[in-house]
Amino acid sequence: MTVTTSHAHRHQPEPQDTARTDPHSGIVLRDVTKSYGKTEVLKGIDLHLDPGKVYGLLGANGVGKTTMMSLICNHIFRTSGSVTIDGEDPAENAKILERTVFIHEDQRWHDDYLVKHILSALPSFYRGWQPELAERLLERFSIPRKTQLKKLSRGQRSAFAVSISLASRAEYTFLDEPYLGLDPSSRNIFYEELMREVSEHPRTVLMSTHLIDEAANLMEEVILMRQGRIELHADSDAVTSSMTAVRGIEDAVDEFTASYDIVNSQSLGRIRSVLVRGSLSPRERERADRLHLSVETPGLQEIVAALGILDHDARQADVHDTQNEGAMS
Amino acid sequence: MTPPAPRSDRPIFLDLADQIADDILSGAYAPGTQVPSTTELSVHYRINPATAGKALNRLVDQGVLEKRRGLGMFVTADGTEILRTQRQGDLLETYLAPLMAEAARLGMTPDDVVALIRSHVEFSASRSSTTHPTEAPR
Numbered sequence: 001m002t003v004t005t006s007h008a009h010r011h012q013p014e015p016q017d018t019a020r021t022d023p024h025s026g027i028v029l030r031d032v033t034k035s036y037g038k039t040e041v042l043k044g045i046d047l048h049l050d051p052g053k054v055y056g057l058l059g060a061n062g063v064g065k066t067t068m069m070s071l072i073c074n075h076i077f078r079t080s081g082s083v084t085i086d087g088e089d090p091a092e093n094a095k096i097l098e099r100t101v102f103i104h105e106d107q108r109w110h111d112d113y114l115v116k117h118i119l120s121a122l123p124s125f126y127r128g129w130q131p132e133l134a135e136r137l138l139e140r141f142s143i144p145r146k147t148q149l150k151k152l153s154r155g156q157r158s159a160f161a162v163s164i165s166l167a168s169r170a171e172y173t174f175l176d177e178p179y180l181g182l183d184p185s186s187r188n189i190f191y192e193e194l195m196r197e198v199s200e201h202p203r204t205v206l207m208s209t210h211l212i213d214e215a216a217n218l219m220e221e222v223i224l225m226r227q228g229r230i231e232l233h234a235d236s237d238a239v240t241s242s243m244t245a246v247r248g249i250e251d252a253v254d255e256f257t258a259s260y261d262i263v264n265s266q267s268l269g270r271i272r273s274v275l276v277r278g279s280l281s282p283r284e285r286e287r288a289d290r291l292h293l294s295v296e297t298p299g300l301q302e303i304v305a306a307l308g309i310l311d312h313d314a315r316q317a318d319v320h321d322t323q324n325e326g327a328m329s
Numbered sequence: 330m331t332p333p334a335p336r337s338d339r340p341i342f343l344d345l346a347d348q349i350a351d352d353i354l355s356g357a358y359a360p361g362t363q364v365p366s367t368t369e370l371s372v373h374y375r376i377n378p379a380t381a382g383k384a385l386n387r388l389v390d391q392g393v394l395e396k397r398r399g400l401g402m403f404v405t406a407d408g409t410e411i412l413r414t415q416r417q418g419d420l421l422e423t424y425l426a427p428l429m430a431e432a433a434r435l436g437m438t439p440d441d442v443v444a445l446i447r448s449h450v451e452f453s454a455s456r457s458s459t460t461h462p463t464e465a466p467r
Contacts, residue, residue, distance in 0.1 A: 054377055191375040199368040199378035217341055217376040236377070237340040 024051045025087045026204065027072060027172065032081030034067050041067045043228035045081070051171070052202035054194075056219035056236070058212060058300070060308030063225040065208045066105070069174045072206075073102045085172060098127045101170035105177040107161040111150035115143060115160065128169035133197075137163035140189050154181030162190050166197050175207040187211070191218055212301040222300065226307055227314075240297050243306075244280055247273045248293035256291050264306035275306050341376060345384035350412050353393065353404055360404045364394060391415070 027049040034042040042064050049055060057065050070076045072083055074090045074097065083090060090096045109118055115138070123129040138145065141159035143152070152160060158179050165173055179187055195218065198205060206223075209215045216222075222239045224232040232242060243263065246253055250272040260276035267273075275298060280288065288295045298306075349364060358364050365373070370381035385402055388394040393408040405411075432442045 053379075188375065192372050195371040195375055195378065196368060199371045199381075202378075217374070217380065220377045220379045236380075237342070 025084070026051045028082075028084045029068075029072070030082045032068075032071065032083060033079045034064075034071060034076070035079045041228055042071070042078075045228075045230060047223070047230060047233070049204055049206065051086075051204050052198075053220045054198055054205040054218055055207070056212075056215060056222045057206055057208040057225065058222060058304045059208075059225035059231075060304075060311055063311070064228045065225055066176050068225070069102065069176055069206060069208070073097075073100055073174055075102065096172075098125065099170055100172040100174070101126065101165050101168040102174040103161045103165045103176065103178045105180060107157065107178075109149050111148065113149050114145070115147055115149065115152075116145040118149070118160075118164075119145070122164060122168070126168040126170055128171070130167045130169050133169075134163060134167035137166060137193060140193070141186060155183060155186060158182045159186055159190070162194075166193055169197070169201055169203070171203045173203055173205045173207075175205065177208055177210065179209075179211075187214070191215070194218065212304055213299065216300045224304060224307070226311055231307065236300075240300055240303065241279045242277070243298050243303050244276050244278065245273060245296045245298040245302070246276060246288065246293050247271065247296075248291065252291040252293055256288055256293055263303075263310060275302070340380075340383075342380045342383035342387065345370065345374065345376070345381065346387045349384060349388060350393065350416075353409055354412050354416070358404050360406050360408050362404055363400070364402050364404060366401050 027047070029045050029047040032042055032045040032047075033040065045064075045068060047068075057069070059065055067076070071078050072085070072090065074092070077091075085096050085100070088096055090100070119131075119134060119138075122134075123131070138160075141156070141163060143156055143160055143163070149157070149160075158181050162175070162178050162182075165175060165178065179190060182190065191214075194205070197203070207215070207219075216236065219236050222232070222234060222236050223230060224239075232239065234242065246257060248256075248271070250267060250270055253272040253274055257274050257276055260278070262274055262276055264275040265272060279297075280295060285295060349358075352358055353364075364385070367378050367381045367385060370376070370384070371378040374381070385394060388408075389396060389402070392405060392411050394402045395405050397403055429439070429442065432439075437445075
């Protein structure tokens with residue numbers, strides 16, 4: 001299923017914001033696949049990321065989010081298909097890679113190094129490195145400069161990693177579950193600083209996260225992955241209207257949703273809540289009213305969670321099938 | 330009966346535009362004064378700058394805000410008045426329609442609702458006239 005994206009009211013960056021190099025074709029993936037042995041982790045990805053936008057990359061664990069990001073950044077090789085950044089192949093391309101930053105879920109550095117050693121090495125990796133910004137971020141996150149990296153807490157390591165990603169001012173910023181262990185106030189600092197940075201110096205950000213509700217407003221577009229494929233790519237505003245939550249007495253809900261594609265269904269006593277694909281026409285809303293059903297647009301987190309459960313069930317079914325085949329032969 | 334629009338159905342930029350409009354109506358931003366920039370809104374509410382930009386542009390389209398080159402966004406001379414007129418027009422759909430729908434569900438007639446409004450107004454008036462002089466802050 002696809003939802004068309006609308007850009008009727010694109011944010012116009014201020015004139016002083018546009019200090020980027022040409023050409024701005026952004027990131028383009030065409031029919032990209034990745035297999036490890038017989039396991040196909042990415043099953044034909046087509047994706048276009050515009051320059052200067054913040055994208056949320058969502059989906060359950062194991063759907064291929066990290067693989068896709070690693071592949072764009074040339075940390076791993078694709079099996080087939082093509083990847084270009086501003087029209088060029090990122091493979092072994094120093095010009096592209098010095099404008100790219102990738103923060104991993106469990107970002108690590110050499111344990112014996114002090115924070116300040118890493119800081120002094122970074123300007124040579126990133127063309128746009130901002131030393132003052134790095135200082136300010138470490139200050140806000142209370143990360144001491146003379147500490148060995150192995151002595152930082154899980155949260156401090158995450159804070160250090162996101163500080164580096166922001167201070168790199170890399171035109172292409174990849175954040176894979178960047179804030180493991182960060183407490184709510186530190187996450188808010190990160191969100192504020194990320195928004196300040198992209199507002200004043202637009203850059204492409206692709207961020208995966210499971211903290212969907214609190215990060216949803218940061219994203220201009222949402223990319224939802226399922227089992228190695230892109231299920232949905234839409235403006236944040238449009239994405240939740242791709243599904244509808246219907247709630248009411250079970251018989252009425254069943255009658256109403258019979259003609260719909262049901263994604264998830266839960267019951268509590270005689271009350272049933274069902275998530276269906278698509279949005280309702282005014283006529284269908286009237287029909288729901290007559291059946292005394294409540295109709296709502298689900299939250300983004302609800303949609304991602306429901307699709308994740310669907311995938312989990314599908315995998316379980318596969319396992320059963322394989323076991324049954326094994327028993328028969 | 331149409332149920333009130335669910336919250337998540339509404340794009341955030343509309344909520345933000347309403348918030349800024351509320352602040353203009355309350356007098357926090359008088360005509361001729363500057364409102365927060367895209368960056369300030371984006372950082373403060375932790376929302377995408379494009380969303381903040383859409384909210385400001387909506388108010389520009391309505392004639393409530395104007396862009397002054399290199400300076401930022403300002404409330405227009407008749408910005409407050411435009412909002413007031415608009416909100417009065419919305420009163421029916423935003424407040425009255427849901428009120429009447431809920432009253433119908435509770436088995437109340439329109440006359441019951443009118444009586445309720447009248448008694449509420451009288452109650453508020455009597456409270457402000459009796460409590461004010463005695464409980465005036467020292």
